[in-house]
Amino acid sequence: MLRTLTLTSKDNKKIQEERIREYFIQATKKIIKGEGLKTVNVRNIADEAGYSYATLYNYFKDIKELVFECVKDFQFECEETVNLETKNSRHGLSKIKNITISFMKYFVQYPGIFELFYLEKTSDLGHKHPTIKMIYSFLDQLTEEEWKYCIENKICNQTEAEQKKETLRNLTVGILLFYMNRHTPSSYKEFVAITDRQLNAALY
Amino acid sequence: MLRTLTLTSKDNKKIQEERIREYFIQATKKIIKGEGLKTVNVRNIADEAGYSYATLYNYFKDIKELVFECVKDFQFECEETVNLETKNSRHGLSKIKNITISFMKYFVQYPGIFELFYLEKTSDLGHKHPTIKMIYSFLDQLTEEEWKYCIENKICNQTEAEQKKETLRNLTVGILLFYMNRHTPSSYKEFVAITDRQLNAALY
DNA sequence: TTAATTATATTAACAATGTTAATATAATTA
DNA sequence: TAATTATATTAACATTGTTAATATAATTAA
Numbered sequence: 001m002l003r004t005l006t007l008t009s010k011d012n013k014k015i016q017e018e019r020i021r022e023y024f025i026q027a028t029k030k031i032i033k034g035e036g037l038k039t040v041n042v043r044n045i046a047d048e049a050g051y052s053y054a055t056l057y058n059y060f061k062d063i064k065e066l067v068f069e070c071v072k073d074f075q076f077e078c079e080e081t082v083n084l085e086t087k088n089s090r091h092g093l094s095k096i097k098n099i100t101i102s103f104m105k106y107f108v109q110y111p112g113i114f115e116l117f118y119l120e121k122t123s124d125l126g127h128k129h130p131t132i133k134m135i136y137s138f139l140d141q142l143t144e145e146e147w148k149y150c151i152e153n154k155i156c157n158q159t160e161a162e163q164k165k166e167t168l169r170n171l172t173v174g175i176l177l178f179y180m181n182r183h184t185p186s187s188y189k190e191f192v193a194i195t196d197r198q199l200n201a202a203l204y
Numbered sequence: 205m206l207r208t209l210t211l212t213s214k215d216n217k218k219i220q221e222e223r224i225r226e227y228f229i230q231a232t233k234k235i236i237k238g239e240g241l242k243t244v245n246v247r248n249i250a251d252e253a254g255y256s257y258a259t260l261y262n263y264f265k266d267i268k269e270l271v272f273e274c275v276k277d278f279q280f281e282c283e284e285t286v287n288l289e290t291k292n293s294r295h296g297l298s299k300i301k302n303i304t305i306s307f308m309k310y311f312v313q314y315p316g317i318f319e320l321f322y323l324e325k326t327s328d329l330g331h332k333h334p335t336i337k338m339i340y341s342f343l344d345q346l347t348e349e350e351w352k353y354c355i356e357n358k359i360c361n362q363t364e365a366e367q368k369k370e371t372l373r374n375l376t377v378g379i380l381l382f383y384m385n386r387h388t389p390s391s392y393k394e395f396v397a398i399t400d401r402q403l404n405a406a407l408y
Numbered sequence: 409t410t411a412a413t414t415a416t417a418t419t420a421a422c423a424a425t426g427t428t429a430a431t432a433t434a435a436t437t438a
Numbered sequence: 439t440a441a442t443t444a445t446a447t448t449a450a451c452a453t454t455g456t457t458a459a460t461a462t463a464a465t466t467a468a
Contacts, residue, residue, distance in 0.1 A: 013444095038325075041425060052447050054428085063426070118381060119323055121242075127387040136388045163405055170402060173381055174374030177322060183331040184340045198374060201367055217415095245454060256418050258457080267455070415464070422457080428450085435444070 021059045021069075023049045029070045036112035037120065040067060064123045067116060068131050074113050075138055078106045082142055092155055093203050096146045100168055100199055103139055107176055108188070114180050118173055139172060140165050167202045225263045225273075227253045233274045240316035241324065244271060268327045271320060272335050278317050279342055282310045286346055296359055297407050300350045304372055304403055307343055311380055312392070318384050322377055343376060344369050371406045 027048035031040050042063055046053040060066040082102040089095040107114035117135050125131070147161045156164070175198060178184045179191045231252035235244050246267055250257040264270040286306040293299040311318035321339050329335070351365045360368070379402060382388045383395045 042427085043425080053426090054448080055446055057427070058445065118385065122386070127390070132386050132388065136382060136386060163401060166398065167375070167402060167405060170375050170378030170382065171371070172378070174376070174378030177377055177381060178340060178374065181322065182326070182336055182340060184336065186331070194370065197367060198371060201371060246456085247454080257455090258419080259417055261456070262416065409468100411466100411468080413464100413466070416462080418459100418461070420457105420459075422455105424455085425453085427452085430447100430449075432447070433445080435442100437442070438440085 017059065020051075023051070024056055024059060024066055025069050025073070028066055029073060032067075032070060032074075032112040032116060033110055037067075037115040038112075040112075062124065064121075064125055067120065068122070068125055068129070071116065071131050071135065074110075074116070075134065078103065078113075078138075079142060081106055091146060091149045092153070093146075093150060096143050096150075096168075097199050097203055099142050099146065100139065100172060101195060103142055104172055104176060104195060107180070108191070111180055114176060118177070119181065136169070139169055143168070164203060168199075171198055171202055221263065224255075227255070228260055228263060228270055229273050229277070232270055233277060236271075236274060236278075236316040236320060237314055238316075241271075241319040242316075244316075266328065268325075268329055271324065272326070272329055272333070275320065275335050275339065278314075278320070279338065282307065282317075282342075283346060285310055295350060295353045296357070297350075297354060300347050300354075300372075301403050301407055303347050303350065304343065304376060305399060307346055308376055308380060308399060311384070312395070315384055318380060322381070323385065340373070343373055347372070368407060372403075375402055375406055 024045060027045050028040060030048060031044055040063075042053040042056055045063075045066070046056055049056075056063070056066065060069070082099055085102040086095060086098045089098045107117070117138075122129070122132065143165070147165065150156050151158055151161055175191070175195055185191055185194060228249060231249045232244060234252060235248055244267075246257040246260055249267075249270070250260055253260075260267070260270065264273070286303055289306040290299060290302045293302045311321070321342075326333070326336065347369070351369065354360050355362055355365055379395070379399055389395055389398060
């Protein structure tokens, strides 16, 4: 009986702790999506979460850990957006292209999320942290089904598919990096044109 | 006579001012190549340059302006390295590939320079600042002659060349970004393998 | 040549941010 | 209810970029 009570008490503690962590995570997400990563700091986050800034350190090792906790949620949101935008595409390379464009547009809409995924230093976050791998393979994950479709329907073979996945991964962040961080090209229109050209060259 | 003296005096002032700017630039370059961009700060730079930190603001608007002053020199150094490493390559796509690999290896050797070129926020540095454009077209510049050769020798046409240049620009920074900033892949060996595969797919 | 002026450099100070230490408050347990 | 533990807050400190106030050096004018 006492043992049961102790366990329940521990469970409650975990749940409550997780709730407060979540308040901080939601606050951080709001700031990243709104004002961007540059205005994320412990005091702003704590204000938004309704706590003092030092409280944050009872729940997260440091601000970096907190910030990278947001990745999962953003990926989920991005995936939803992409699925919605591409659900009517016909299967195959064409859908892969549309998914990739939709994926890129998500980051253009939220520059702070782009910075978090690709530019933010990982610091103490271990280099083999699951989040890092999740970011790397995120586009693969979004297009997984379609590649399967392509291979099954002999549109391409496994090796070609792997090579093209790799190209898409690198090409997309390259284009985004120049556009978002170096303002090249200078117009959105041109960015879309480059993206289209480059995806065609990579996929077909 | 008086007018001549005045002009000479003005010229001397310019020269002296430029010399001191150069001391700060050399100091900054040394830190970026050595300890990296993360340890670049006004106090470190001033120590290295032999001045007080506030003196820096007599010669540069802010630390960002100073840091981006280093780009030109690093590009020059990178170009020299690349030319040396590829001078015996046979002309054409093969040499373009080798130049690109050499270019990428330069950034792997100096992560701080990679950060400066592609990751560092430009802030007050105007978005149409010449440096930004220089960074964007740097690989084009390194490969310019070889593309000319390819077009003259009907290895590819102008349009194809432009598209492939664009691919190389984006692909290289994408691969470098994942490797340097997200430690993916985790080994240099694998990084080289990916680079080779991707350049082959892009060029041939 | 010396006094006044201008240019240049330095120290002091401030603001922003991340983090930790000391203290206060709330919750839990004996 | 008192003691203990857990949680939150305020105070404090370190680092960094930047500006203001002050000192020093160089130049110019008498």
